[in-house]
Amino acid sequence: MTTEAEEKALRYRRAQSVTTAEEITEKENKARRLQFDKPCHKPRDSLFSWSSEFTNFTGLVNWGFLMLTIGGLRLFLENLLKYGIRVNPIEWIIVLTGYNEGNRYQFPSVILLIFSVVPAVTTLIIEKGVAVDILSEKLGLSLQLSNILFVLILPVVVLHYKGPEFSFVGITTVCMIYLILFLKLWSYTQTNHWCRNGMKGKMAKNKLRRQSLSAPNWKSFDDDKNDAIAAARLVKYPDNLNLKDLFYFLLAPTLCYELNFPRTTRIRKRFLVKRLLEVVFGVNLVLALFQQWMIPSVTNSVDPFSQMDPIKITERLLKLSVPNHLIWLCFFYLSFHSFLNLMGELLHFADRKFYGDWWNATNISVFWSTWNMPVHVWAVRHVYKPITERGYSKVAASTVVFLISAFFHEYLVSVPLQMFRIWAFLGMMVQPPLAVISRFAELRLGPRYGNMMVWSSLILGQPLAIMMYYHDYALDHFKPIQ
Amino acid sequence: MTTEAEEKALRYRRAQSVTTAEEITEKENKARRLQFDKPCHKPRDSLFSWSSEFTNFTGLVNWGFLMLTIGGLRLFLENLLKYGIRVNPIEWIIVLTGYNEGNRYQFPSVILLIFSVVPAVTTLIIEKGVAVDILSEKLGLSLQLSNILFVLILPVVVLHYKGPEFSFVGITTVCMIYLILFLKLWSYTQTNHWCRNGMKGKMAKNKLRRQSLSAPNWKSFDDDKNDAIAAARLVKYPDNLNLKDLFYFLLAPTLCYELNFPRTTRIRKRFLVKRLLEVVFGVNLVLALFQQWMIPSVTNSVDPFSQMDPIKITERLLKLSVPNHLIWLCFFYLSFHSFLNLMGELLHFADRKFYGDWWNATNISVFWSTWNMPVHVWAVRHVYKPITERGYSKVAASTVVFLISAFFHEYLVSVPLQMFRIWAFLGMMVQPPLAVISRFAELRLGPRYGNMMVWSSLILGQPLAIMMYYHDYALDHFKPIQ
Numbered sequence: 001m002t003t004e005a006e007e008k009a010l011r012y013r014r015a016q017s018v019t020t021a022e023e024i025t026e027k028e029n030k031a032r033r034l035q036f037d038k039p040c041h042k043p044r045d046s047l048f049s050w051s052s053e054f055t056n057f058t059g060l061v062n063w064g065f066l067m068l069t070i071g072g073l074r075l076f077l078e079n080l081l082k083y084g085i086r087v088n089p090i091e092w093i094i095v096l097t098g099y100n101e102g103n104r105y106q107f108p109s110v111i112l113l114i115f116s117v118v119p120a121v122t123t124l125i126i127e128k129g130v131a132v133d134i135l136s137e138k139l140g141l142s143l144q145l146s147n148i149l150f151v152l153i154l155p156v157v158v159l160h161y162k163g164p165e166f167s168f169v170g171i172t173t174v175c176m177i178y179l180i181l182f183l184k185l186w187s188y189t190q191t192n193h194w195c196r197n198g199m200k201g202k203m204a205k206n207k208l209r210r211q212s213l214s215a216p217n218w219k220s221f222d223d224d225k226n227d228a229i230a231a232a233r234l235v236k237y238p239d240n241l242n243l244k245d246l247f248y249f250l251l252a253p254t255l256c257y258e259l260n261f262p263r264t265t266r267i268r269k270r271f272l273v274k275r276l277l278e279v280v281f282g283v284n285l286v287l288a289l290f291q292q293w294m295i296p297s298v299t300n301s302v303d304p305f306s307q308m309d310p311i312k313i314t315e316r317l318l319k320l321s322v323p324n325h326l327i328w329l330c331f332f333y334l335s336f337h338s339f340l341n342l343m344g345e346l347l348h349f350a351d352r353k354f355y356g357d358w359w360n361a362t363n364i365s366v367f368w369s370t371w372n373m374p375v376h377v378w379a380v381r382h383v384y385k386p387i388t389e390r391g392y393s394k395v396a397a398s399t400v401v402f403l404i405s406a407f408f409h410e411y412l413v414s415v416p417l418q419m420f421r422i423w424a425f426l427g428m429m430v431q432p433p434l435a436v437i438s439r440f441a442e443l444r445l446g447p448r449y450g451n452m453m454v455w456s457s458l459i460l461g462q463p464l465a466i467m468m469y470y471h472d473y474a475l476d477h478f479k480p481i482q
Numbered sequence: 483m484t485t486e487a488e489e490k491a492l493r494y495r496r497a498q499s500v501t502t503a504e505e506i507t508e509k510e511n512k513a514r515r516l517q518f519d520k521p522c523h524k525p526r527d528s529l530f531s532w533s534s535e536f537t538n539f540t541g542l543v544n545w546g547f548l549m550l551t552i553g554g555l556r557l558f559l560e561n562l563l564k565y566g567i568r569v570n571p572i573e574w575i576i577v578l579t580g581y582n583e584g585n586r587y588q589f590p591s592v593i594l595l596i597f598s599v600v601p602a603v604t605t606l607i608i609e610k611g612v613a614v615d616i617l618s619e620k621l622g623l624s625l626q627l628s629n630i631l632f633v634l635i636l637p638v639v640v641l642h643y644k645g646p647e648f649s650f651v652g653i654t655t656v657c658m659i660y661l662i663l664f665l666k667l668w669s670y671t672q673t674n675h676w677c678r679n680g681m682k683g684k685m686a687k688n689k690l691r692r693q694s695l696s697a698p699n700w701k702s703f704d705d706d707k708n709d710a711i712a713a714a715r716l717v718k719y720p721d722n723l724n725l726k727d728l729f730y731f732l733l734a735p736t737l738c739y740e741l742n743f744p745r746t747t748r749i750r751k752r753f754l755v756k757r758l759l760e761v762v763f764g765v766n767l768v769l770a771l772f773q774q775w776m777i778p779s780v781t782n783s784v785d786p787f788s789q790m791d792p793i794k795i796t797e798r799l800l801k802l803s804v805p806n807h808l809i810w811l812c813f814f815y816l817s818f819h820s821f822l823n824l825m826g827e828l829l830h831f832a833d834r835k836f837y838g839d840w841w842n843a844t845n846i847s848v849f850w851s852t853w854n855m856p857v858h859v860w861a862v863r864h865v866y867k868p869i870t871e872r873g874y875s876k877v878a879a880s881t882v883v884f885l886i887s888a889f890f891h892e893y894l895v896s897v898p899l900q901m902f903r904i905w906a907f908l909g910m911m912v913q914p915p916l917a918v919i920s921r922f923a924e925l926r927l928g929p930r931y932g933n934m935m936v937w938s939s940l941i942l943g944q945p946l947a948i949m950m951y952y953h954d955y956a957l958d959h960f961k962p963i964q
Contacts, residue, residue, distance in 0.1 A: 028713075035677075038673070038676060041832075043746070044835050047838070057841060062930060066937050074804075081793065081794065081797060191519045198517075198518025254523065262523050263525075311562065318553075337530045350524075352528040355528070355529065357538060359542055381522055448544060455544055456548060
């Protein structure tokens, strides 16, 4: 604004040959450079000084990456020197199939897995019965409820009587598959129920419409015709109630049933082969990491936990958190990217949103709604929305979702371990308060701190829960080694 | 280009009510959404699939930071559990001052440090002698040369005869200070030599100019006047040859002498206090890290090095590299930012470029020319340029700089350890080939890989050299513990 005045003053000073202090300094520097001592110094700030306004620290990202790599490599070598090679493929086969000296040619897990077809088909039969009016709506619903509860309880009962014949991995797989079956059949039953209700409502509406008189709109008639062409291709209730449709849904990488899944037009061979290789090598990597790194770390951590020495517990927990977290990351990629995409590609299933970008989650709520999309979508569609639609508050609906989620986490841990502790349930129940804290951190300190809290709870929370279970398990099953 | 034709075809199709496949799919999706099964699936790709074009992985930077923190914390606790608290301030005082039971009230390092004033003043006297023509240029030069070589040799000789009276840290400090003195006196002598030559040249030129006749240019006359005002404020040879000027240079945070250093107008108190606190706390931090982390790591690494077991050596090297690197980073910040800025602020010294952004260096040459600016500027001004100005090639000049640098590295390690091995010298001599390789990596694989090579050589090279020395030192001084 004052440039004109300044310029005028400058011109005046020049005319008067008055030299300002800056000009003298400028001249002085010039004069210095004309001296014979070859000066090499200039007035300037250090880069770390705020006044230098230097901000390029991109090299430090490479530094971080390198330090992580070096740390990882060192841990790998230390592990190798301390424990030798513990990877043993024969052990995997025993653990995975439950085959060993004691129960030769008995594969109880495999039998249970095959048996899972029975309740699935039962659901279809009941649904068909309701559709053709052999069963009343009310009776059908109670039969379905009993059937899916049976799915949930069966592994518990079988394990109670035949426990020693199961391997740990076998029974975990059974529990996982039966839980997935439970969620799928719930969705199947509820969706068919919606369809029946919808059909009844439509019939009532059509009756009303036929009674009223309205001038036909030709443009909308044309649209209606196209809509009709499209709609004609769609499967309608009760045509969906057949074995092929049911088994497609049971195998499809989703927990939510619908009558017309979006489909792809072809199977991409390269994509399929890549995912298949990832699954094959990835499973071996996870098993190797587990045998070589995780088991020794967990075993070594029990003693400090019994002694309740806080420094030792923290040290062990931090030591355990690294392999546990890496295995979890591998497991996530293998399950949610490689395996589910493999199934999707094989079944022409077009919706591949199995996970959101949870790694950028700025609070814990976002993490829980993005890391496992099939379960999240199922919970929203089959628990949250039905509750809010009945007029209950969002808080109530969220609480129910959390309780169910906590129950299933406990189910997946307690049943295989045959130890009904409350650690997994508690682990889930601290999530809502953590979500509030992380949301607060995000708002007050910025999204970076929210994201760090999400990562911290993920990296440190899991090994804590694992230690709790393993500690109790070791106390129950092993004698002190002293 | 074909949009017009396409549009025409589309209009035609619309007119004919012909519906394309995409339109049918669009309609189908719309129709699906109108069904009663509340569909929740859409055709879409997983985020990790290339086809999704998703690239936001900023959360992974936070992940890396957190994993480093957790790893660091774990190492800290492990160290505490394994070695207890080893930090011992009394030991520092003994090590730093060389005070112990054996040589009570004898501080040989301190005496040597005070004695360093003698050769400095000698240089001034000789320089003065040459300036007032008591000494001839040639005699002066050889006296100066003898004097600065004496500076370099004195610590070696004293240590040879009085070795056991010195502490390791004491003699390292003496070597460091005497080396800095050597470089400063070299610069002082050479700069004064340039000034004398310049004055002689100017006198010859002025004689020539006075003989020639030229019309005075008024504009340039005005400039000349201003120049003259500026130049009048500057100190000119031989007015600079006094004790005050010499001691200012010896204390100033630079190795290059010039007659008129750029000056600041005031001392920033806040800045001064911050740097002072950094120095006080930083030195304690480095010493604590050294006692607690570095010494046990080095001690534990000697055995694998003797056994020449490659896996164990690698593991130990990686384990040592972390504390060593962190200490080096602290040392760098303390010396080049905190301490030199403190001295600069106290002495009104305006040129604070003590380091460039070496953390972004994309090849090893850039690293060597930016991490230690005082030495780099000295080497360019007093070795590289004088050699190239005499007509020698740049390669020859670079080689000489490297040889001198390698010699000084060896000097700083071998003299205090009293072990004339070649490891530090070799460490410096592998830098030119590494520079070529890293330049190649930068050009072929991109700057990120060049930068990673710089960091790797820094993180892994130093502990390797330290291990070599410590191994030899332990073999000489300790008996096997078996």
